[in-house]
Amino acid sequence: MWVSWRDRTHRGDGDRWLIWAVFVLVAAYTLGLLLHGTGPSPLVDIWLGELTQWVPVAVFWVAVVRTGFTRGDVLFATLAVTFNAAADTYYVLAMDAGGELPFPSPADFGYLLFYPLMLVALVALVRRQMRGLAWSVLLDSAVGALGAAAVLAAVLGPVLTEAADESAILATAVAVAYPVFDLLLVAAIAGIAAAPGLHIGPRWAFLVGGLVVFAGADVVYALLEVSGTYIVGVPLDAAWALGLALMAVWVDATDRPQRGTVVGDRKTPALFVPAVAVAAGLGVLILGTQVVQPVAAVILASLTVSLAAIPLVFRQRLLRRQARTDDLTGLPNRRALYTDAPALLTLSRTPSRQRHSALLLLDLDRFKEVNDSLGHDVGDRLLVLVSGRLAAALPPGARLARLGGDEFAILLADAGEAEATVVALGLRDALAQTFALEGLAVQTSVSIGIALFPEQGRDLSDLLRRADMAMYKAKSGRHGHHVYQSEDDSHGDTRLRTLQDLRLGLTDDQLVVYYQPKIGLQNGEVTGVEALVRWQHPTRGLLLPEDFLDLVEESGLMHTLTRIVLTKALDQAVLWHAGGHALTIAVNISASSLVNVEFPEEVVRMVNARRLPASALMLEVTEDFLMSDRDRARDVLTRLREAGIQIAVDDFGTGYSSLSYLRDLPIDELKLDRSFVLPMTHDARAASLVASTIELAHSLGLRMVAEGVESSVAYDELARYGCDHAQGFFMSRPIPALELDEWLATRHDLEPGAVN
Template sequence: MRKSGRDTHPVRPWLLWATFASVAVYTLGLLLNNGSVDQLVNVWLGELTQWLPALVFWLAVVRTGFARRDVLFIAVAVTFNAIADTYYVVAMDRAGELPFPSPADVGYLMFYPLMLMALVALVRRQVRGLAWSVVLDSAVGALGAAAILTSVLGPVLSVAGDETEVLATAVAVAYPVFDLLLAAAIAGIASAPGLDIGPRWTFLASGLAVFAAADVVFALMQTSGTYFAGLPLDASWALGLALMAVWADAISRPGRPTPLATRRSPALLVPAAAVAAGLGVLLVGTQVAQPVGAVILAALTVAVAAIPLVFRQRMLGRQARTDHLTGLPNRRALYADAQDRLVLNGIPARQRHSALLLLDLDRFKEVNDSLGHDVGDQLLVQVSTRIMGALPPDAVLARLGGDEFAILLDRAGEPEATTFAIALGAVLQPAFALNGLSVQTSASIGIALFPEQGRDLGDLLRRADMAMYRAKSTRAGHHVYTFEDDSDGEARLRTLQELRLALIQDQLVVHYQPKVSLLSGQTTGVEALVRWQHPARGLLLPCEFLDLVEESGLMPVLTRIVLTKALDQAVIWQAAGQHLTVAVNISASSLVNVDLPDEIARMVTERKLAASVLMLEITEEFLMIDRDRARAVLTRLRAAGVQISIDDFGTGYSSLSYLRDLPIDELKLDRSFVTPMADDSRAASLVASTIDLAHSLGLRMVAEGVENGFSYDELVRYGCDHAQGFFMCEAVPADDLDRWLAQRGVIAP
């Protein structure tokens, strides 16, 4: 338990500071003594620099519960090294020398295999998951480091080989060989940016590199007879251990490690340096004799580095034909392979019909905007998997981009293609599990037939695209191309162009339909409904252009225009003494904008209106796609004083838990429940029970589509709060509504 904000971590910061402080004082003492042996510096400070890192590592082992084998191996290695160093200090003679080999060499040598075992434990779980190119880069880095180190250690190895005593020779050779392996391992790991090794990995690598470099310098000085105890070189091993201790402290801290893949160094830096080192060894070898091992390792470095070049062309060709997200063939692959399927021996296989299906997910943009592109990517992967499972044996599936998939069915005419499209819709119907959320989606499928509707893939794709948009606009699920669709496609493009101009040229107008209180008969509010005053086609209803607005991503712009016009009209009504609530429909694609609540609050404030004057009508679909986002958005809107209404209630999802969890003021019962009440007693019972449900939750109920006196009277009898529909008044311009209100004379105060 943490108390008073103190850090209860076993490896406390002061221990690391003490480790580095001891190294600094030890180094200063060695420099001041100028090579002479001093008991305080060489014995007490020297041993302190060995044992403090060991203590850091063992505390890290305890902190990780002995679960990290890599930390445990390094702790044992550092401990062996400290024991060996202590024995060396105690057993050496007055001249600072010890017989070679000695028991100290056992401890020193144990450091290297244990350290190599730690590095293997560090990366072994991830090696299988790495791309082969990353593994090759690691091999190149390791071989290059081994080649250059073998070349540098050539004199040491040759002297060791001249020793007459077998044991002394083995021990003398073991040091440079272990250093070579350690350097190769460090270089290999550094060449693999995909390894998730943990925080402050560079401290471990730097510590090992310093340790190995000190060994190499020591070996060369021993060979030349220039080394003696008390040189500043002795501080190098202490510094290497201190750097490793920083990594031990970081890896044992609670929290998620920072992946090595996030480092910013170029991924090819180490392999490139290794190749340069290998070429350098080979080049120097033409002028100066090099150890045979160094030449072999240098040649292997260059050879392994060349392997990717041999397969690069094939790899690039495969990548160019593959969708990176789903692994499916992409548009390029489809174009390359489809013609071979459509043409047999150079002659169109007209006796063998084929069909091209173009599949586009419905409202995929809303998933991306509300849940994030990573969740959208997961959805695409799962969709591709389901489609693959439903494909006939000879079919080809490709992802063309975004949420569009193409399927080429061999030996399929219209009946077979239609049957498959229906089956595909059923396959995609079950919900998808995405990050703990249950998301449902559907698809619109356009079908074009070969050879009747196109002799090549380009024609088929173009016509399948027209059919797909026809399926999307009619919400039929699928549609087989007809030649009439050509004119529909052209009309759609023309309408989209005109729609963009309409948004700029203020061709959109707002009509208002009153909401009448069934208790008092007073008009309490209005619903703002957009219309398009087309310069050539006249007044267009929302059903004629809203789908196109949504598909083209223009809905946020249209929503802002309607809000502006509706609030401006509310100001006019307020000035005239007509206190009416104005309801505006907000689509899911607009609500994903995190700035929308603040923008709406600002628009209301600028007009000096009470926030409760505005009511936003949203659909159940938005509430169910992302409950957390819906709660956050609606809570901010309610906090600003804006009222919330659920439009078309009862036509969407079956779950009603959101009525309890979300800040909602009223429900609008869809007209599909209200209209059949006169002829269907079950519909009437359903309306009555829904009204009771709303009231039990403290919500108002508004009935839409009230078109006759019977429905009006029944709703009054059931206790419904408000109604709107043609029986009272259709949606009309503000001036016409003013006249209607004046005639009734029943405006709520």
Template sequence: MSRKADLPRGRQGSRGLLWSMWVLLGLYLAALMLHEEGLLPRVDVWLGVPAGWAPVAVAWLAAFRAKARLPLVLVAMALTAYTTGSTFYVIALSEGTALPFPSPADASYLLFYPLVLGGLFAYLLSLRQRLASSVLLDAVVGSLGAASVLVVLLAPLLSAASSFPTLATAVAIAYPLLDLIVLAVTAGMAAVPGLATARSGATLMLGLIVFAVADAFYAFRLANDTYQLGTPLDAGWTAGLCLIAAWADGFARQEERAEGASEGSWTPAVPMVATAAGAGVLIVGTGIPVPGLAVALAAATLLSAGIRTQLAFRKLVTLAEVRRQSRTDELTGLPNRRALYADAPELLSARPGMECAFLLLDADRFKEINDSLGHDVGDRLLIQVSERLRRCLRPGDLIARLGGDEFAILLLDTGQDEAVRIADRLRAALSEPLTLKGIAVQVGISVGIALFPEQGEDLKTLLRKADTAMYRAKTSRSGHHVYASEDQNPGEERLRMLQELRAALAEDQLVLHYQPKVDAVTGDVKGVEALVRWNHPRRGLLAPDSFLLLTEEAGLMNDLNSRVLTLALDQAASWHRQGRPMTVAVNLSASTLIDAELPERIATMVSARNLTESALMVEITEDFMMPDRSRARDILSRLQDSGIQIAIDDFGTGYSSLAYLRDLPINELKLDRSFIAPMTHCPRAAALVASTINLAHSLGLIVVAEGVEDRPALEQLGGYGCDQAQGFHILRPVPAAELDEWLSPARLDSGLPSA
């Protein structure tokens, strides 16, 4: 089947009529060129009249097919009026009838102009919602400038016609004046973006110009008494009508839209040319007489151009501000990712062969702070972080916020050693607590470093390698890391692990193992410590070191704490029902400090299981207190007031242990394994252990030794008066069922139970 056959029947008919119109125009023009001047009925009547009515038919068919009918109906009426007058005129002359001037044909001719102008304005009004005010003003400038020039060019004709103040004179003047208006409007249309360059828009404007030019030639030849009917000039009006009808057909088919065209160099050219034309008219008017109307139109052109220039200036200022905002992080005022991607490559390309360093920074535990204290507090935190980072940089260095808690820094003319020193300076700047909502919060950062050009010559490569190095810094807790060739990009595996961790929290893949704490002398079990494990579906049972860092980075530590507390308290309730009440110790991370509702929530969980408060002990490390000691003291005091016991874990590994013993409400002190392991062969280590036990006892604290690996160490601790011990010599961390079996009477003897 042909493509033509696939078209709707109405579309086929319109195209057939359109082709017929062009064929008739071509035949009419050829006939006029072949015969001599003068009326020839078989050409001017039998060929010219159908050629004139063909565009009328095309226009009316388009009007009935179009959705926006008003512009096309007015245009079709204009073509009908003109063709009616032309038909009346030609037939009258062919019958030998003498027509006065003006005649009924002139009435039809003159009616063409207001109708076609009405159609044009209706068409432009349909586009007004898609056009900016500056574009409309461009159209006004173009129209006024064209009108001022046309008044000067048509001045002789207007002057000659105005010397006879009669109806005939008025009609004679009306034609060039109306043509002037049509041409001025056409010039204004050229300022509409894309309208003059789109096929249908160019067809309309060309049709109007051809029609007006035919009118102008007719007027000049009539003034010189040289006009004769039956010349190619007669086809000029018909050609203009055909072009206007072709535009109407294209508008109805909606093949092209003005809004689809892009604004090119043509658009500003129109007001520029019009402004120059208006200025030229005023300049010419200083030397030779120029009609007052032309001077007024030229002045109006320059005034409109001035207003347009002011609007353009404001638009440029607005665009400059929008561009600045588009390159600036709204929260911190730093350059954003877009600015980094635009500026960094230019800075690097301007320094070929010169060393630079690219740093990627990520704040630690920011998501937990943001979620627990609110986004407004998180925003203030980022503002303070950005200010501290900016103060540490040198003039010329580039810093940008990439999003969230991630920052990028490009250090110019910097090698590896200097980059590491600056990374340390940045971390030191953030080591001092930040005060937010009356809370002192300490935020650490991890810094990944990639070197230019050694490790990458473009921003994309540097960013990828710095990201890999930053993750290595997080996992190793080193604070910063310089990318090395053996580093692997952990991005994909990290994302996979994060998804699996979320699933683990939702699907109960986390389990607890328990390690007993026994009396250092009698071996009686005093309690257990709950240690979380991840029963990973792919990798088997994972220790906390494999996933705790990722948990903190993802802001899932509160969820993990809640899950561990739930499992531990459920197991404590089970032991209680079995007649074996034991205190279960649970580790809390430093990130729980920001959770002000933690004490009440834990107390609710304990009471919901009908447990006594002494059934739970929370163990904290010294980094729990470092960000905000007063807030830590408040949370711990509220926990202790509710009957929950507090233990300091890993005692001796920090720098403020004695101050903590003095200031904090604690019940138990757990000596770190790093002191216990060398105790049996190192007198200094033994002295420290003994003195610490005595100090703790003097403060009324229970002392627990961690990491007891052999019987001599256990016996030595008993000799020092240590209260409790735990370690592999007693029992490794095991599931609850295995611990129950270990605790059964069949496994107990007169000494200490052992694995």
């Protein structure tokens, strides 16, 4: 799985001053309204008042440009505040000396446009997720919306009555539109607040708070107008400015990377808003028995109580459906799969009519990288999109379920190995296409394990266990999919035991680091070492990386292992530097560590804490990472290089054929893979390829290291070709630090240029 970034980490910080300007202006405007006394003040009521309208508009338009005009919620909200500000400017310029303006006027139409445009923005904000929410959540939203509308209708009763008494049809329509739009806006806000399953982005509370303040100011203004006590220049005028400022904080956070905890995770209890709404509806109905209430308020309160009673009538059905449904994707969950499986996995008494089925277990590759680098909200949206593609790619009759995390299961009735394999290939193709997630291009792959019924399991539990073993086989071998074989069983048990031992080994200091020296081919000097991890297993002895690194990667422990290896290698570098051996230590870094945006700073802190020169550390990365995510690679490697840390490309020549990254990315060294070096002494074409690769590296200003040098002939040939450094068994195998100290001392006693 890889993610193409548009360098979001440092982008857009230059416009943050606008937010500060908004709140400074609101504070100055509020203070001016409190202090300027009776009568209008041009400085406060015109200049400061208009600035509190237009500076937030500027924040909104900056967000529109930053999101590339692709976010409907941002665009419609921006149009809403723009029309509102334009209407306010017209109002200020067109009113007479007494602060009056004919009603209705063009300003009213600008003000009124704010409401439908903002309602459309709210719909755009939540529409993609509403389809995936359970009906109970949608019902709670409706109850909350109707309850809020009932209360507001009761409060605005005098305003609606006053508006209905107007003689002119147009004036009546405009006068009624204000409270009706306020009612709709508050209802929409309450509906969103009642649906805790919605993830509407960072700083959502500022948007809701701003709209509530805005609508509240409208209600107070309407009541003051009815009583004839409103005048221009009262502190109430600052409420609209505050509402716009809060909305500006929300829009400023759109499409920005969030550092630390995401603010968008809401902690409101699931039934809090619906319960309050029902209580409010009952209050309106009870009050209506004593005081005459507007007809609209009574109708809305009745609907609130009626909708709230639906879960009681259909309680059993709703609870059963909710218990069988995955909250995020809307797919059947693990419980539903276990319930439906017996009907699908039926055995016929007649062998010739035996019903065959297949279980496919899917797991997204390196999904943890998305959560770690982009946040869990993006990971959740990716899972929703993945579930949609899986459902669309399945044949009729297949049962798809989400088991949890990034794991999905599919039951295929009347399917054998051939049919299951065809489906697996189709699913892999469907998920191979890039996902678009708000400016990010996310590409994923999947590993699929297949188990067959009844040959490999007589119930769902057996099939899941064997499909899990097959999935691990597919993931570890990078085959994409694998059908369970009997020999996989023991391998699965070994894997589980190894994983348990591995977790203990990481915390119990069982990892050790061996070092293999790099020799300068032109002078025979030891210029550096490569740190290679080993696992000193308490019962199985010393394990090489190929015995456990795939399991480390799969279990999400690679960053922990990398930190341990870096710590041990840098501690050893301190000892060597103190002893007069200024060796550069190279450490292999996996792609899963490099996707962590904080990784470069973490490495720099580790080096600085030991007072080592940054050049004492070299990080080795693979071509796969450099090519699959060029933007991310450039960002990470540039930050490391700017700190003085060296970069090497490991296993050069075995990855992608494109060499353009050598020109674009900050790289110091290439390590030619042993598959090119080993045949060099007896294959003229291989030797020619090595020589030309060395020449290519030098022409780009890069050093070349040859790996896998196992004979004096290869050593001499590489020196003749002009290769800079060599590494291999001919000079030294990877050995512990103490043995390397002895090896270095022995070499020091030999004549200059000696190899052994």
